[in-house]
Amino acid sequence: MKILVIGSGGREHALCFRLSKSPRVEKIYCAPGNGGISQHAECVTLDDFPTIANFCKNQAIDLVVVGPEQYLVDGLADFLRAENIVVFGPSQKAAQLEGSKGFMKDICHKYNIPTAKYARFSNAKDAKEYLAQQTLPIVIKADGLAAGKGVIIAQQREEAEQTVDEMFSGKFGSAGNEIIIEEFMQGEEISFFALCDGKTAVEFGSAQDHKAVGDGDTGPNTGGMGAYTPAPIATPDLRAHIMQEIIFPTLKAMQQEGMPYEGVLFAGLMITKSGPRLIEFNCRFGDPETQSLMMLLDDDLAEILFEAAKGKLLTRPVKFHSGAALCVVMAAEGYPGEYVKNTEIKGLNEAAKVTDVEIFHAGTKASADKILAIGGRVLGVTAFGKDVKTAQALAYQAVDKIDWQAGFCRRDIGWRAIEV
DSSP: OEEEEOSSHHHHHHHHHHHHHHHTTTTEEEEEEETTTTTEEEEEOOOOHHHHHHHHHHTTSSEEEEEHHHHTTHHHHHHHHHOOEEEEEEOOTTTHHHOOHHHHHHHHHHHHHBBBBEESSSHHHHHHHHHHTOOOSSEEESSOOOTOOEEEEEHHHHHHHHHHHHTTTTTTTTGGEEEEEEEOOOSSSEEEEEEEEESSEEEEEEEEEEEETTTTEEEESSSOOOESSTTOOOOOHHHHHHHHIIIHHHHHHHHHHHOOOOEEEEEEEEEETTTTEEEEESSSSOOHHHHHHHBBBOHHHHHHHHHEEEOOOSOOOOOSSEEEEEEEEEEEEETTSSOOEEEEEHHHHHHHTTTTEEEEEEEEEETEEEEEEOEEEEEEEEEEEHHHHHHHHHHHHTTTTBOOOTEEEEEEETTTHOOO
């Protein structure tokens, strides 16, 4: 089997790593890839949808795995399927579950999928009038894709009104042309993954991530500073409840709407006193959750994704190792604000020698015999252990062998699970 992975982040590196373990896989390509993905795949430059399709035909690609959400929201899966290319990822219409938070909330409302009370707005005046009648804190979201930064939890009325003004003034570009205001939910947040083939779904693990930039979950939110799997709160009973009350009803809803969902369905959930409630859906694998999931997976990822893409998802449970995996993200100084680029990272080979550790690259490029940091989130140092505490210790042991003066990381990834 020949596979093309689309993307350049830590998520795509982790997917290439796990796909390379499949005895069915002959060759992996990644477009565009990064400074570390070449360990497992040949990195290629493919500029647009027709170029991707032509490459697939010329190289006899058996399966395309799409990483970033923007490609899916822009319709890459539809384009490739029209060319008879097998692709794992939802259609453009189905990807609205992530591409439009308002669309997602309307689906939940119509089909009784548990989520927060909400309202949609296309102008600041109406939004502020609604805010005046709500209790605080309150959640304000840009409707469209905003690189994980379009959600604000406002603690004060003035902050809420300022957020509304900023969103409608273009802070998040076209993503803020419409906004959603919703109630603040109390509870513990988890990420839950399911693989779907349009008709059915199978559970694909749980995780918890650390969005804030600083230790103790302080400072501004980021794309994710680390994650671990499984989430301790995700008991077998809770996971079954999530599948029955959220995943399967969503799959049925999308079928009834004429846009069957094919791909990975990533549910961000709040576990409240009254049960799990949906915060948001993502139409792709999470980052950095995927790094941990791929370390824990004990199954043939290529086979599973191929069968799902062909509409024949395996009905058996996906196999994972017992134990836990944890990913520590190393980021460039200044992130999530302005950060320094093209700084050299040393010590990667020594760090990789730590037992049960993989170092997944995100914002890197290879330059001669050097690895340079070119992004905000740059490395995902990921470890496997008998429990989260063991995996954490191994991950930080590897982190401490990396010589990168212009980088930093949180030192408390996994603290919630270790305190349990």
